[in-house]
Amino acid sequence: HSDMRAVGKWTWLTLKLHLLRHNVLSFVSSRTGSDFTRRQYDVIVVGGGHAGTEAAAAAARLGAETLLITQKIMTIGALSCNPSLGGVGKGQLVREVDALDGLCGRAGDAAGVHFSILNRSKGPAVWGPRAQLDRERYRQFIQSELLSTPRLTVLEGSVDELLVSQPNPEEPGHHRVTGIRLVDGSHPILSSSVVLTTGTFLSGSLFMGQTTSPGGRMGDAQSCAGLSYTLKETLGLRVGRLRTGTPPRIVKESVDLSLAQLQAPDKQPTPFSFLNTHTRCKPEEQLPCYLTHTTPGVERVVRESVHLNCHIQQDAKGPRYCPSIESRVLRFPGRRHQVWLEPEGLTSDLLYPQGLSMTMPPELQLRLLREIPALHRAEIRTPGYGVQYDFVCPTQLTPSLQVKSTQGLFLAGQINGTTGYEEAAAQGLWAGVNAGRTALSLPPMALSRTQSYIGVLIDDLVGRGVTEPYRMFTSRAEFRTYLRPDNADLRLTPRGFEEVGCVTLRRYKKAVSVRDGLQEALMALQSVALSSTRWREKLVCSLTLLYHVSFSLSGLDLLQYKDVSFEMLASAFPECLSQYFEYSQRLKIEAVYRPHCEKQSREMERIRSEESLSLPSDMDYLSLPVSLSQEVREILDRVRPNTVSLSKTTTNHISTVYAILVKCYKYLQIMCLIDKLGYFLCQ
Numbered sequence: 001h002s003d004m005r006a007v008g009k010w011t012w013l014t015l016k017l018h019l020l021r022h023n024v025l026s027f028v029s030s031r032t033g034s035d036f037t038r039r040q041y042d043v044i045v046v047g048g049g050h051a052g053t054e055a056a057a058a059a060a061r062l063g064a065e066t067l068l069i070t071q072k073i074m075t076i077g078a079l080s081c082n083p084s085l086g087g088v089g090k091g092q093l094v095r096e097v098d099a100l101d102g103l104c105g106r107a108g109d110a111a112g113v114h115f116s117i118l119n120r121s122k123g124p125a126v127w128g129p130r131a132q133l134d135r136e137r138y139r140q141f142i143q144s145e146l147l148s149t150p151r152l153t154v155l156e157g158s159v160d161e162l163l164v165s166q167p168n169p170e171e172p173g174h175h176r177v178t179g180i181r182l183v184d185g186s187h188p189i190l191s192s193s194v195v196l197t198t199g200t201f202l203s204g205s206l207f208m209g210q211t212t213s214p215g216g217r218m219g220d221a222q223s224c225a226g227l228s229y230t231l232k233e234t235l236g237l238r239v240g241r242l243r244t245g246t247p248p249r250i251v252k253e254s255v256d257l258s259l260a261q262l263q264a265p266d267k268q269p270t271p272f273s274f275l276n277t278h279t280r281c282k283p284e285e286q287l288p289c290y291l292t293h294t295t296p297g298v299e300r301v302v303r304e305s306v307h308l309n310c311h312i313q314q315d316a317k318g319p320r321y322c323p324s325i326e327s328r329v330l331r332f333p334g335r336r337h338q339v340w341l342e343p344e345g346l347t348s349d350l351l352y353p354q355g356l357s358m359t360m361p362p363e364l365q366l367r368l369l370r371e372i373p374a375l376h377r378a379e380i381r382t383p384g385y386g387v388q389y390d391f392v393c394p395t396q397l398t399p400s401l402q403v404k405s406t407q408g409l410f411l412a413g414q415i416n417g418t419t420g421y422e423e424a425a426a427q428g429l430w431a432g433v434n435a436g437r438t439a440l441s442l443p444p445m446a447l448s449r450t451q452s453y454i455g456v457l458i459d460d461l462v463g464r465g466v467t468e469p470y471r472m473f474t475s476r477a478e479f480r481t482y483l484r485p486d487n488a489d490l491r492l493t494p495r496g497f498e499e500v501g502c503v504t505l506r507r508y509k510k511a512v513s514v515r516d517g518l519q520e521a522l523m524a525l526q527s528v529a530l531s532s533t534r535w536r537e538k539l540v541c542s543l544t545l546l547y548h549v550s551f552s553l554s555g556l557d558l559l560q561y562k563d564v565s566f567e568m569l570a571s572a573f574p575e576c577l578s579q580y581f582e583y584s585q586r587l588k589i590e591a592v593y594r595p596h597c598e599k600q601s602r603e604m605e606r607i608r609s610e611e612s613l614s615l616p617s618d619m620d621y622l623s624l625p626v627s628l629s630q631e632v633r634e635i636l637d638r639v640r641p642n643t644v645s646l647s648k649t650t651t652n653h654i655s656t657v658y659a660i661l662v663k664c665y666k667y668l669q670i671m672c673l674i675d676k677l678g679y680f681l682c683q
Helices: 002-006 008-031 050-062 090-099 104-111 135-147 224-234 294-306 326-330 362-369 421-439 453-464 485-500 505-527 532-539 553-558 566-572 575-608 629-637 654-682
Strands: 041-045 067-072 082-085 113-120 128-133 152-156 159-166 173-183 189-198 206-208 211-214 237-248 247-251 261-265 288-294 338-343 350-354 380-382 383-392 409-411
Touching: 041 050, 041 421, 050 067, 050 135, 050 152, 082 090, 082 104, 082 421, 090 128, 090 189, 090 421, 090 453, 090 485, 104 113, 104 128, 104 135, 104 421, 113 338, 128 135, 135 152, 159 189, 159 224, 189 294, 224 237, 224 326, 224 383, 247 409, 247 575, 294 326, 294 362, 338 409, 338 575, 362 380, 380 485, 409 421, 421 453, 485 505, 505 553, 505 575, 553 566, 553 575
Parallel strands: 041 067, 041 189, 067 152, 189 409
Antiparallel strands: 082 128, 113 128, 159 173, 173 189, 206 211, 206 383, 237 383, 247 350, 247 380, 261 288, 288 338, 338 350
């Protein structure tokens, strides 16, 4: 016991989880193919990536007997591309997934080796929590969590066929999912809900130079065409093609980091999870990143190798905000592009060159790298490559992420046209929640874009669709001063426990405790009201604003200002404020955004009351006498929304178009009254 106490908390936890993982993996790995005896589950999740792991865990937390099918158990939780989590917009998604008891936030805290808050110079509403991750630690954490989750079974295998039935012959095109069949041809596994999280494996093709091979990720088995065939031919879904890529991995010892600009992490790491007060990686153990730039030599190599690169010559669109170096150079010639050299783990000997995704032949990749400062002697461990894959047009889904024409079939992740771990995790969690609820005969749940970034993400997908891989930004959320990363637990955890059922009692109790404590602290701040003269005496400081105010101010009013901290107020009134130090940052943010949130709250209530107003299907948007641009008129004429809804309008400024649609509704009401009045006068 004394030896155990000497082992650090995280080290001992890692040992236990490793032993658990080894035992469970040995057991589960043998339960494949014909040896697998159970033939029915409530929920089946296909794919063990970021969407699949969140979906499986969420369905199991709801109480559904869940089966997760993946090609390799050892690749569950693998970071296929960049070794990082979070960022601007993405960090908000991670916080919300965590607030609903998802996995990725806690995994990020356990695996992070470099923590930072992006956009810190701006307001807290658009801060982006981010971390560089240790690939192995992240994978181990996700596997350990999944393989110890009650009601969740993990099975190695590939799905060849989706089993569906047509419940009503009078409704052609409408189906119900009944289960799946594996590639090995064994007996079908039945289920009333299936979640497809196929990532890049849906009819995936790998590209490197002029070489093409079937597959969704280098080193993994090729994907099955049967599943894609079922979606397109049997279910009649509209399917498109997208592409992505990954950079080469560089041997760290071959890089001269003295020629790159060091980027230090935050001195005090900020955890993703609301359950954690600190991260596994201590502040002094964090690793730096490095910044370098491309040179004219890089552009020369790209231009000389275009004819040897079949991936960039394809029509499939890649991610706009994470383009390959070939795309960047050809689109923006003569410019210098950033290259971030990111660590892949505490003990890893590799660096990840963020910004150098490429698909040219390996020998040319090496030549390109050596044109960059700090990389002039670089050695490549694994070359970069590109992937093309099928995706289902997401306008064919409901807000619960269920396929409209197929009861019980849910889609999440890159199959819906998104890019990024965080977007996949958010969709996976919500698809798993609704798959579990469907299997348990509970009504589906939806998240509004007024409630969360997850709601914004899903609303954008199902309402507008995608023409390129979708990435989340804070600018996509109209109510971002309310949808902040610091209050995701207060917004979502109570609902996740009380209404949805995906949140554990432990997390719910903590969120309620924080909510009650914050409310008490806000009331205490409001109760402290003094004149500007008395405040100057109490704070013993020179605040300019106090010389220009003639009315009394509460502590909450004063906390709105930049130069006033909660610590200052607590030192002036220790008897009523000192017990709330743990909420100091939250209180500061709450005070700053309180006026904005009150205004947005009224706007959100108005939207909720108006967004169900009906619009006629034969509305003539092209000649409607309201202030609309021709572009918006054409989009509305094409989309033809049934209701004044935020989700089916346009990619332009949503709040503006929403207001115009309300005007359209009111215009129709007035015209109807005029018609009735004219009819009355004619009588």
